[in-house]
Amino acid sequence: MVNFNGSLVAKDSNYLNHENRGLRYGDSLFESIRVVNDHIYFLEEHYLRLMASMRILRMEIPMNFTMEFLEAEILKTIAANPSVAAQRIRVTVFRKEGGLYLPDNNEISYCIETKELQDVFFTITDKTYEVELFKDFFINKDMLSNLKTNNKVLHVVGSVFAKENGYDNCLLLNNQKQVVEALNGNLFxxxxxxxxxxxxxxxxxxxxLRKKLIAILSKLDAFQIVEESISPFELQKADELFITNSIMGIVPIKKYRKKLYSTKTSLELLGKLNAAVRLQV
Structure with missing residues (x-):
């Protein structure tokens, strides 16, 4: 079942139409949220990011769209689907139908979907995880790139490139040739x-997860965390590289070109991340 504007509908029903602005113009935002045993990971952080992004895109936020409302709608959707311990929740918000580039109004609709996850805790596998730079297209250095919008065609094409060439992921560059992120997460x-x-x-x-990990690292005397540009030349000089996102947690990069990386720091931080999650319960 899918939650569409508060109503539970079958996943194969036609609850969206061809005039959907997310489909037509990418006029949409989404949040990918991890839920374990009905505990919503980092709910406040996801909610605040969604609200800030909606304001930037000049969407009209309904008065009842509070954090408590979103929590209740997520849990209602989970209850309507087969019971599993760990789930990936996607909350999508899009402007209502009408208009061309200029919308008829700024009111929003939303849908909430669920998908089963295999692991209850954030884990790291022994799999060799290899990446390469994706240099066909570049990310712009602006605020829109910071938002989790449905405009992800660069990431889609990059994912196809990675699959065609046998890579697990790709690192993306901005238009000044600085390394910005991975296809599906932030880079450390x-x-x-x-x-x-x-x-x-x-x-x-x-x-x-980027924000959460920066907060964790800032309290550790053993490390110095800085937000600085990364050039492609630094990648092979690094001791470790890892990717973060809200669903997988921390994903260590094992190989980039001829360089093999350690996972010592990733494993240490993974334990602290799982501890931070347990403190939220």
Whole structure:
């Protein structure tokens, strides 16, 4: 079952039509949220990011669209689907139908979907995870690139490129040839005790896990976390590279070209991330 504007409908029903502005213009935002045993991970962070993004896109936020309302709608959707321990929730918000580039109004609709996840905790596998730079297209250095919109054609084409060439992921560049992020998450680079992640003004996604991990690292004396641009030349000099997102947690990069990376820091931070989740319960 899918939750469409508060009504539960079958997944194969025609609850969207050809005039949907998300389909026509990418006039849409989404949040991917991890839920385990009805506990919504980082709900406040996801909600605040969604509200801020809606304001930037000049969408009209309904008075009843509170964090408590969103939580209740997510749990209602989960209850209407087969019971599983861990789930991936996608909350999509789009402007209502009408208009061309200029919408008829700024009112919104939403839908909430669920998908089963295999792991209850954030985990790291032993799989060799190899990446390459994707250089066909570039991310713009602007605020729109920070938003989790449905305008992801660059990431789609990059994913096809990765599959065609046997890579697990690709790293994306902005139009000044700085490394910005991975296809599906934020990038962190470890060099000794210094950990770097690209700043938002380089064009990376304003990731919920990125923000959470920066907060965790800022409290650790063993590491220095900085938001600085990363050049492609730094990648092979790094001790570690890892990707973060709200569903997978931390994904260590094992190989980039001829360089093989350690996962020591990733494993240490994974434990602290799982601890942070348990403290929310």
């Amino acid at each position: 680079l470890v060099s000794g005790t210094k950990i770097k992640t690209p700043p938002l003004n380089d064009g990376c996604l304003n990731g919920v």
